[in-house]
Amino acid sequence: MPASLGEQHRIVTILDEAFEGIATAKAHAEQNLRNAKSLITTRLAQLFRPDGDMVRLADLAISISDGDHAPPPKASAGVPFITISNINKESRQIDFSETFLVSQAYFDELKTHRRPQPGDVLYTVTGSFGIPVLIEEDRAFCFQRHIGLVRPKPDVDGKWLSYALLSPMAFAQADAGATGTAQRTVSLNVLRNMQMPKLSIEEQRYQAKGLDALAAEVARLASIYQRKLTALTELQQSLLHQAFTGQL
Numbered sequence: 527m528p529a530s531l532g533e534q535h536r537i538v539t540i541l542d543e544a545f546e547g548i549a550t551a552k553a554h555a556e557q558n559l560r561n562a563k564s565l566i567t568t569r570l571a572q573l574f575r576p577d578g579d580m581v582r583l584a585d586l587a588i589s590i591s592d593g594d595h596a597p598p599p600k601a602s603a604g605v606p607f608i609t610i611s612n613i614n615k616e617s618r619q620i621d622f623s624e625t626f627l628v629s630q631a632y633f634d635e636l637k638t639h640r641r642p643q644p645g646d647v648l649y650t651v652t653g654s655f656g657i658p659v660l661i662e663e664d665r666a667f668c669f670q671r672h673i674g675l676v677r678p679k680p681d682v683d684g685k686w687l688s689y690a691l692l693s694p695m696a697f698a699q700a701d702a703g704a705t706g707t708a709q710r711t712v713s714l715n716v717l718r719n720m721q722m723p724k725l726s727i728e729e730q731r732y733q734a735k736g737l738d739a740l741a742a743e744v745a746r747l748a749s750i751y752q753r754k755l756t757a758l759t760e761l762q763q764s765l766l767h768q769a770f771t772g773q774l
Contacts, residue, residue: 537769562747574693584718586682589639593671598628605633608669610650645684648673655753656700658691658749686730689737709754
């Protein structure tokens, strides 16, 4: 038997009030999440500014290259081949779960500056350009030509360099130098000529350590706010279920 008109109005009133409160709580949680994520960008902008002793990125690197320009031959087994779609923009990590493979023979023929090693920094240069990825795992893989590879000199800390390339200062230079329309591209020449702070490796490591600590705190806060958003969505669904099953 359907609920009476008065009962329907009562339920609608309850839902309206509850959903209004949930919407407000969600908006606050979403804003807090955005604020937390912006902390890293703000700190990077403070640390990396074009007003000190600057050098070209090429002066900090043993080599700056990109992936093989020849189409790679796919294989049923072998070494993972990374494309930009395998790079998570938020975490700046590589997802190896859905890569295609190239043969070991193909990989072995690549020049060493195209074989990533721990301490190197990948940098996307086409389409979604400007995403740095620090290589921390000693794992064989290769990558497409839309990704650059920066191999730092011994007196340059790879983690610090990845933060430098993540900074608004670095992205502004990449954006200014990018060419094309549908698929904007940052050339290796633009990448090599990016201006970077000249710091001792001790200063680099100190900055990187501080940024790591901030990133960990941001991740903790983001997890809290994301869980709150999930709980609010579940509460909304629960209220709807109760309304339609006569439990309100």
